[in-house]
Amino acid sequence: MTDIDVRVLTDEAQYRAAHTVFRGSLHHAPAPDERWEAIKGSYEPGRTIGAYAGDELVGGVQSFPSALAVPGGAVVPMAAVSRVGVRADWTRRGVLTAMQRAQLRALREGGDVVATLRASEGSIYERFGYGVATRYREVRIRKREAAPRVPIVGRVRLVPLDEALPLVRELFERLSPGRPGTIARWPGWWDVSVARSEDKDRLRVAVCSGEDGDDGYVVYKVERGSWERGVEKPTVLEVQDFWAANPRAWADLWGFTLRVDLVGEVVAFGRPLDEPLEWLMTDRRAVVVEDVADETWLRLVDVEAALAARGYGVAEPVVVGVRDRFLPENEGAYRVTASGASRTNSEPDFVVDVDVLGAAYLGDVSFSALAMTGRFSGGPPEAVRSADKLFAVAESPWSGTFF
Numbered sequence: 001m002t003d004i005d006v007r008v009l010t011d012e013a014q015y016r017a018a019h020t021v022f023r024g025s026l027h028h029a030p031a032p033d034e035r036w037e038a039i040k041g042s043y044e045p046g047r048t049i050g051a052y053a054g055d056e057l058v059g060g061v062q063s064f065p066s067a068l069a070v071p072g073g074a075v076v077p078m079a080a081v082s083r084v085g086v087r088a089d090w091t092r093r094g095v096l097t098a099m100q101r102a103q104l105r106a107l108r109e110g111g112d113v114v115a116t117l118r119a120s121e122g123s124i125y126e127r128f129g130y131g132v133a134t135r136y137r138e139v140r141i142r143k144r145e146a147a148p149r150v151p152i153v154g155r156v157r158l159v160p161l162d163e164a165l166p167l168v169r170e171l172f173e174r175l176s177p178g179r180p181g182t183i184a185r186w187p188g189w190w191d192v193s194v195a196r197s198e199d200k201d202r203l204r205v206a207v208c209s210g211e212d213g214d215d216g217y218v219v220y221k222v223e224r225g226s227w228e229r230g231v232e233k234p235t236v237l238e239v240q241d242f243w244a245a246n247p248r249a250w251a252d253l254w255g256f257t258l259r260v261d262l263v264g265e266v267v268a269f270g271r272p273l274d275e276p277l278e279w280l281m282t283d284r285r286a287v288v289v290e291d292v293a294d295e296t297w298l299r300l301v302d303v304e305a306a307l308a309a310r311g312y313g314v315a316e317p318v319v320v321g322v323r324d325r326f327l328p329e330n331e332g333a334y335r336v337t338a339s340g341a342s343r344t345n346s347e348p349d350f351v352v353d354v355d356v357l358g359a360a361y362l363g364d365v366s367f368s369a370l371a372m373t374g375r376f377s378g379g380p381p382e383a384v385r386s387a388d389k390l391f392a393v394a395e396s397p398w399s400g401t402f403f
């Protein structure tokens with residue numbers, strides 16, 4: 001590879017250059033001054049790595065400080081990796097690989113147990129040790145047929161965005177990290193995605209409450225429909241952020257969004273795979289699943305700490321061998337039992353690459369399924385079945401936060 005110098009960026013001019021490289025890699029123009037003012041706070045010191053060819057910045061990666069809920073109730077330090085981009089005239093020369101190497105090392109030394117990201121393409125990140133650990137579904141609900149079965153029981157009220165923000169953040173923080181896969185949002189997330197979002201004027205917030213006070217919210221916007229050559233394009237209510245603390249709040253908020261007037265369809269992007277929306281509707285076919293896609297790409301940065309943090313189901317112990325090209329200190333064997341996991345000198349029952357363990361870690365995919373696809377070889381079937389039971393979870397893991 002041509003000489004590339006990878007280093008931590010330190011000042012605002014460098015952050016802005018990195019942001020421009022990132023936007024350029026996604027075919028967007030540089031952020032105008034006003035937008036940059038909203039964004040710059042999300043560049044925290046020490047968390048952006050740049051790749052230089054001479055004096056020119058040709059690539060960048062960043063991470064936000066976060067935390068991940070894992071099965072069993074623990075929450076582990078997590079880096080939310082984002083804004084990954086290499087200038088088009090420098091791709092496929094190892095720039096991302098060099099930045100990944102530096103970033104993974106820095107995250108490990110900084111105490112992050114895991115890193116997660118959202119991928120632009122499915123073929124980039126496995127080589128760096130990331131596996132798909134949660135998925136989401138995108139649903140389109142035809143309002144007329146939906147007719148929710150249950151009435152709104154609590155109170156749902158619209159709150160102006162600025163007034164709603166502290167309320168919404170407090171509610172979110174009560175719920176996430178909570179369910180396995182959910183994460184903490186950093187201040188810049190709220191700023192860029194909500195408070196100073198480009199859509200800010202169009203965002204509406206409904207907050208619901210029951211006997212014990214506020215217990216859920218939905219942030220949404222409405223895309224007006226039209227008639228084109230006699231064909232109606234329906235008005236669509238787009239659910240952007242939806243969190244409910246209990247089943248009543250959940251049904252109330254869906255009931256509310258499905259009763260807003262002059263709306264033909266409700267669309268929600270990024271919902272849990274096991275959300276029982278169909279069961280709420282009078283006509284379950286009103287709910288159309290438009291997409292099921294990868295959400296969290298998870299990288300175990302400290303395999304020992306990650307395995308020790310999660311809870312396990314009841315099954316015979318297994319010894320899992322791990323290979324990791326980028327962080328060799330993770331390599332070795334780990335004994336996983338119903339009461340916990342730790343390093344061992346025993347021979348592994350089977351050996352997996354760290355991306356495969358990342359995919360299985362939150363329970364979204366079983367070891368048996370991964371074995372069927374040739375993601376790892378060896379291992380007596382009974383050991384693989386035990387691993388399935390040890391890592392199984394009751395709820396679909398889900399993050400619910402896009403970054």
Ligand SMILES: CC(C)(COP(=O)(O)OP(=O)(O)OC[C@H]1O[C@@H](n2cnc3c(N)ncnc32)[C@H](O)[C@@H]1OP(=O)(O)O)[C@@H](O)C(=O)NCCC(=O)NCCS
Nearest residue numbers: 025084085086091092093094095096097118119120121123
């Ligand atoms: C994705 C991106 C950052 C990769 O950067 P890069 O410097 O070209 O990556 P590298 O040269 O280090 O590639 C390492 C390996 O990954 C492969 N790879 C990289 N990007 C890939 C892609 N988009 N699709 C398939 N393979 C890819 C390379 O072929 C190479 O494989 P090899 O080791 O077998 O030779 C760059 O293409 C880019 O900026 N894309 C547009 C923006 C984007 O998608 N960003 C990611 C946001 S999540």
